[in-house]
Amino acid sequence: MSNIRLAVIEDDNIVKISLETFFGMKDDITMTTSCISVEDFLVEIQKKEATLPNVILLDIQLPGMTGIEGISEIKKYIPHCNIIMLTTFEDNEKIFAALCAGAVSYLSKQSSLASIYDCITTVASGGSYMSPGIARKVIQHFTPTTKTINPLTTRQQEIVSAIVDGLSYKMVGDKLGISLDTVRTHIMQIYRELNINSKGELIKWALKQ
Amino acid sequence: MSNIRLAVIEDDNIVKISLETFFGMKDDITMTTSCISVEDFLVEIQKKEATLPNVILLDIQLPGMTGIEGISEIKKYIPHCNIIMLTTFEDNEKIFAALCAGAVSYLSKQSSLASIYDCITTVASGGSYMSPGIARKVIQHFTPTTKTINPLTTRQQEIVSAIVDGLSYKMVGDKLGISLDTVRTHIMQIYRELNINSKGELIKWALKQ
DNA sequence: AAAAACATCACATCAAGATGTGAATAATTG
């Protein structure tokens, strides 16, 4: 069928050629473009004879624009393409930055050509694949292991909650049936414990909980 | 090595026996327990001669407690076990409920025994695997489709950003090279546009963006 | 070109928040 039109953006020429060659030989894949930078790629796809890819293998570390920055640029021209990140980095920041920018898969460069191929066919048919280690990190993002037990006492929590709801100290006092000064004392105590010194930081802290 | 100790919790007897038999024959897997409900499983593992599993295949639809409820119960006794959800359902709610509860993988029941086996070895070695369709849904959770364009001008955004960073009006003015009064004017304008009237609400608004 | 929107600044006033010092009572913990 060859309904997969693949582009490769990779600065390491050896890797690039290896990918090109391997996937160019697959019956179900048509290689459209192969570039060493996102900038080059953007030029290529704007030529009128260009065939737009529906799957892109994109390296993260690239000369010029990084792969992560590249995602949004590419999406401006090919909004529905499936971008697979191919990288040596497995640090959380990069993974989530890429996924948030719109990548659909994230593969370690250790992956075999066969599993990259699996990934390509998978994303072309609307699925997604991640390397095991990366999948684990993505999943851990959901598990609230961050059981940062709230170090505040019940009373302190009531006060913080009221503050976050937008009440002034005076209103908090009225609501909890205590004096303005007591509210202030509590707030000071809370600031000390959380190492902060303004209502703004308190609200940020509370919203992150 | 047989460092994988596997438990199966599945109410469909045919499926259960098929899993038991298939994985029981693998050299690297020791079957520890096989139950038709979470309740039964919890009784089993509390017998003193019981071997605790480090990987559990857990069905979602079960008599009594559901698999999702079961996750947290099981984790109380075996906190570090790797739970693989095995299910016919691919609806977002169940997927995220399971992942949030602490499942590390989520497989469709359509999966072949071979790929379930891959999954088991993958999670046992600290990775994770999801069926392609499920992986896609998980990933889509990261892409902010909610393009809530923020109605503020560039300057206003700079000011809000500085405020959220915890700067006082004076410090914002210094940072942006404008006077305290100018900052105030901007803030008032922002409050009008966002229909709010305090710094706290502004911070909440900004953090929701 | 006129209107609207954006960005800048000043002066004034009142409300609210931040911070220090000091202290009393009740409950909890070592």
Next chain:
DNA sequence: CAATTATTCACATCTTGATGTGATGTTTTT
């Protein structure tokens, strides 16, 4: 039992924030 922690309150001071009124210059849009 003694020490600590949680909760309460008061007084004082200074900084910051909220809000109004008024004004000037620059873009951008109509």
